Amino acid sequence: MSRPAQIFVLAEDALKTQHRFIRAYLRKRGFAERQIRDIPVPMGETAGIQFVFEQLVVEVKNLRKVPYSRALIVVVDGDKHTFEQRKAELDQKLRQAGISVRLPAEQIAFVVPCRNIETWVWHFEGNEADESTNYKKSHVKPNHDLSLAKSRFAEFCISGKTSKVSALPALEDAREELKRVQVK
Numbered sequence: 001m002s003r004p005a006q007i008f009v010l011a012e013d014a015l016k017t018q019h020r021f022i023r024a025y026l027r028k029r030g031f032a033e034r035q036i037r038d039i040p041v042p043m044g045e046t047a048g049i050q051f052v053f054e055q056l057v058v059e060v061k062n063l064r065k066v067p068y069s070r071a072l073i074v075v076v077d078g079d080k081h082t083f084e085q086r087k088a089e090l091d092q093k094l095r096q097a098g099i100s101v102r103l104p105a106e107q108i109a110f111v112v113p114c115r116n117i118e119t120w121v122w123h124f125e126g127n128e129a130d131e132s133t134n135y136k137k138s139h140v141k142p143n144h145d146l147s148l149a150k151s152r153f154a155e156f157c158i159s160g161k162t163s164k165v166s167a168l169p170a171l172e173d174a175r176e177e178l179k180r181v182q183v184k
Helices: 017-028 048-065 083-096 117-124 147-159 169-178
Strands: 006-011 036-039 070-075 108-111
Touching: 006 017, 006 048, 017 036, 017 070, 017 117, 017 147, 048 070, 048 083, 083 108, 083 169, 108 169, 117 147, 117 169, 147 169
Parallel strands: 006 036, 006 070, 070 108
Antiparallel strands: none
């Protein structure tokens, strides 16, 4: 498996917080801005999660045509589901489309912030967090400065060090998932 020339980020949030987190991580890993391609959710046409479910099939097919030059990172909030349940849903969407689920060597990562990406924002700003509380409306506002949280997320994913995230198993899983994208 070689380093991809382009990484496509398929994320559900219209505010692009998920995209920003992944971009911060990828830039820290040495990818240039021109190598990272966001797949935008069409505004007002469909729910973000529904768009991701539909677009996932298209993007996996595209990746498999030229696997050596592309990687795909899919980001969906867990909402009221666990990260395992959401990842199983993504696999099911592939099966329903008649294509195989991702293979271990494929550069396809499923990142599932639970309950939502705002949980990780809250956590990386130094606050106690859990995966059942919705921090979106009560703690992290749409105009929130994400600089510190994005930087700490990237450091966490790269460092491999354990932290006090035992209450955030989806975050540990995300770090493992992102290892599927080659950086060398």
